[in-house]
Amino acid sequence: MAYRIAIIGRPNVGKSTLFNRLVGRKLALVDDMPGLTRDRKEGKVTLSGREAIIIDTAGLEEGESQSISERMRAQSEAALYESDLALFIVDARTGITPADQMFAEIARRSGKPLILVANKIEGRTSAEGLYEAYALGLGDPIALSAEHGRGVSDLLDRVEEVLADVDPLEADDGESDDEERAIRVAIVGRPNAGKSTLVNALLGEDRMITGPEAGLTRDSVAVDFAWNNRGIRLYDTAGLRKKAKVTGRAEQLSVGDALRSIRFAEVVILMVDADRPFEKQDLAIGGLVADEGRALVIAVNKWDLVEDKQARMKELRAHCENILPQVKGVPVVTTSALSGSGFDKLMTALFEIYELWNKRVSTAKLNDFLIDAVDRHQPPASHGRRIKLRFMTQPNARPPTFAIFCSQPDDLPRSYTRYLENELRKCFNWPGVPLRINMRKGKNPYQP
Numbered sequence: 331m332a333y334r335i336a337i338i339g340r341p342n343v344g345k346s347t348l349f350n351r352l353v354g355r356k357l358a359l360v361d362d363m364p365g366l367t368r369d370r371k372e373g374k375v376t377l378s379g380r381e382a383i384i385i386d387t388a389g390l391e392e393g394e395s396q397s398i399s400e401r402m403r404a405q406s407e408a409a410l411y412e413s414d415l416a417l418f419i420v421d422a423r424t425g426i427t428p429a430d431q432m433f434a435e436i437a438r439r440s441g442k443p444l445i446l447v448a449n450k451i452e453g454r455t456s457a458e459g460l461y462e463a464y465a466l467g468l469g470d471p472i473a474l475s476a477e478h479g480r481g482v483s484d485l486l487d488r489v490e491e492v493l494a495d496v497d498p499l500e501a502d503d504g505e506s507d508d509e510e511r512a513i514r515v516a517i518v519g520r521p522n523a524g525k526s527t528l529v530n531a532l533l534g535e536d537r538m539i540t541g542p543e544a545g546l547t548r549d550s551v552a553v554d555f556a557w558n559n560r561g562i563r564l565y566d567t568a569g570l571r572k573k574a575k576v577t578g579r580a581e582q583l584s585v586g587d588a589l590r591s592i593r594f595a596e597v598v599i600l601m602v603d604a605d606r607p608f609e610k611q612d613l614a615i616g617g618l619v620a621d622e623g624r625a626l627v628i629a630v631n632k633w634d635l636v637e638d639k640q641a642r643m644k645e646l647r648a649h650c651e652n653i654l655p656q657v658k659g660v661p662v663v664t665t666s667a668l669s670g671s672g673f674d675k676l677m678t679a680l681f682e683i684y685e686l687w688n689k690r691v692s693t694a695k696l697n698d699f700l701i702d703a704v705d706r707h708q709p710p711a712s713h714g715r716r717i718k719l720r721f722m723t724q725p726n727a728r729p730p731t732f733a734i735f736c737s738q739p740d741d742l743p744r745s746y747t748r749y750l751e752n753e754l755r756k757c758f759n760w761p762g763v764p765l766r767i768n769m770r771k772g773k774n775p776y777q778p
């Protein structure tokens with residue numbers, strides 16, 4: 331269940347700039363969900379592993395006169411009502427105005443957790459406004475420059491602190507607790523690999539524009555569909571909107587776009603062209619997926635054009651092991667987006683890797699594993715002392731993340747961590763997902 335965070339404040343304090351900074355311009359469009367009033371924008375983000383929907387009330391300002399209309403007031407109240415947390419923005423440069431006072435009152439009355447943000451702190455004139463903000467009696471303001479990105483991490487830290495104590499409301503984001511949540515999937519790959527064709531085929535309707543020109547479609551978009559009764563929310567780096575924008579910079583795959591989709595996704599399908607698989611860009615993207623800790627499936631597309639399929643497959647698998655060692659055993663599936671074959675295999679691989687990515691192993695089993703793995707291959711000595719690995723636990727899944735408590739973590743060679751990673755993969759059947767192992771100094775943290 332996603333948290334809902336409303337950005338409120340009088341016109342021109344920088345609400346949209348902050349929204350764009352948190353959500354990204356492109357996805358601000360994407361998550362413009364149907365049924366919403368056009369008065370506000372919503373965008374989904376992941377903040378320290380928590381899903382949140384950011385609501386921008388700035389759209390209300392359009393066509394506003396000097397005064398703040400009743401409508402804006404009412405809409406802000408409505409947004410607050412539906413939110414778990416409000417970011418109340420004031421302009422530190424102009425200082426606190428009567429309108430700010432009014433919004434402060436609305437915010438206070440809502441009884442919702444609130445973070446006061448003093449924006450536009452880039453200039454020297456802003457110091458006074460910052461002090462005035464204290465006087466609102468809404469706690470310490472976060473000093474921010476949404477425009478330049480200053481203070482954003484402070485803000486996110488505070489958001490995280492506040493949300494840690496809050497249970498998300500039953501928000502209407504189309505998901506309910508008893509329903510299985512839609513898996514968020516992104517399809518990335520070089521232009522012309524066949525991404526749009528795949529999406530069209532999966533959706534069963536011609537919602538994307540495809541064509542022979544490389545990079546015809548642009549922009550990230552999202553769409554929901556189901557496969558074998560399993561909900562999927564698909565992010566694509568190409569455009570779903572009927573009239574795709576054709577821009578000059580469209581030839582190159584934009585890593586920024588890909589990265590944005592990757593961050594939103596839980597599973598990423600990297601689509602490569604069977605004719606020219608694993609060019610530099612493909613590998614760069616595969617690496618990004620692993621770095622971002624997402625589950626990866628490689629779809630080798632246009633398989634219909636390949637002649638010696640068996641030999642090529644063998645070659646591809648071997649190649650994959652070498653080029654993406656971070657995700658050893660990553661599923662490689664062949665597809666023909668054009669003729670519609672291979673989709674079942676692709677989706678099966680997707681669901682499987684998603685399960686592995688979510689998998690947790692008990693602390694007891696991990697410590698049996700650790701003892702055994704260390705027994706078979708001892709860590710080296712450092713400064714004459716053998717490095718001891720004392721305790722292992724898995725604090726997180728998505729991706730599986732482990733903490734190992736170690737006597738001298740800084741001296742443990744990376745090769746040893748890699749050894750443990752490979753053993754983990756084998757022992758608990760964890761192929762193809764990025765595994766994170768953090769070495770911590772100390773003993774078993776649960777034993778004083």
Ligand code: GDP
Nearest residue numbers: 521522523524525526527540541632666667668
């Ligand atoms: P995108 O840029 O990755 O979205 O690629 P498109 O989906 O626009 O596809 C680029 C071109 O490749 C189009 O002309 C498609 O018809 C063609 N194409 C896509 N998938 C296949 C496939 O599986 N086999 C063959 N032979 N052609 C394909």
